[in-house]
Amino acid sequence: xVNEVLARRYATAVWTLAAERNIADSVGADLSAIAxxxxxxxxxxxxxxxxxxxxxxxxxxxxxxxxxxVDTVAxxxxxxxxxxxxxxxxxxxVAAYEALARRARGAERVTVQSARPLPADxxxxxxxxxxxxxxxxxxxxxxxxxxLIGGVRITLGDRLIDASIAGRLDALxxxxxxxx
Numbered sequence: 001x002v003n004e005v006l007a008r009r010y011a012t013a014v015w016t017l018a019a020e021r022n023i024a025d026s027v028g029a030d031l032s033a034i035a036x037x038x039x040x041x042x043x044x045x046x047x048x049x050x051x052x053x054x055x056x057x058x059x060x061x062x063x064x065x066x067x068x069x070v071d072t073v074a075x076x077x078x079x080x081x082x083x084x085x086x087x088x089x090x091x092x093x094v095a096a097y098e099a100l101a102r103r104a105r106g107a108e109r110v111t112v113q114s115a116r117p118l119p120a121d122x123x124x125x126x127x128x129x130x131x132x133x134x135x136x137x138x139x140x141x142x143x144x145x146x147x148l149i150g151g152v153r154i155t156l157g158d159r160l161i162d163a164s165i166a167g168r169l170d171a172l173x174x175x176x177x178x179x180x
Contacts, residue, residue: 007092014077014093015100023071028101030074034066035094049087058082107137111155115148115164130156 018027038048047053047061059082066075081087102109110130112123123142131138134156145153149165162168 003089003092004096006086007089008096010077010081010086010089010093011096011100014073015097015104018073019104021073023073024101024104027071027073027077028097030070031077031094031097034070034074034078035090037065039091048090051085055082055085058087102139105137107139108134108157109141110138111141111143113143113145113148113153113155113164115144115146115150117144118142118152126152130154 014027014031015024018024038044048058059079062075062078062082066078077093078090081090081093110127112118112126118126123140127138127140138156147166149169151164151167152161153164153167154161
């Protein structure tokens with residue numbers, strides 16, 4: 001909880017600076033790319049979060065890896081986290097920054113789970129109906145979960161719409177258990 005609040009503070013400061021400079025989208029993309037690059041390489045991740053590695057060594061490594069490749073605001077955010085020994089906040093900062101960007105666009109996150117990948121036209125139609133129903137733009141994450149058997153499960157904010165076969169079977173099992 002404390003880390004989440006702290007990450008949100010860093011993200012808000014970075015978002016404000018980037019928005020003032022009209023580079024919010026590029027900074028967000030760069031922060032996301034940095035977090036992905038560090039998070040997908042176990043040796044790099046271990047080096048980045050290790051408390052025994054000197055800050056100066058981390059600063060040099062970060063500078064060499066990302067300078068000239070990402071916006072200076074994103075790079076200085078990363079360097080600030082290193083200087084303050086808050087490297088582990090990077091992923092929380094990225095998540096909070098993305099939430100701020102979504103809010104600025106008036107968008108909401110939606111996750112669509114299905115038993116198999118949905119055809120593009122079917123997904124597009126589903127998202128269009130959801131956007132009309134909510135009146136908001138949606139940032140879509142599609143996941144394939146074969147355990148759903150068929151249908152879809154949609155998570156929109158804190159709402160869950162379960163139109164999957166597995167969900168219907170679970171509901172039927174609960175109903176039978178309460179009537180027996």
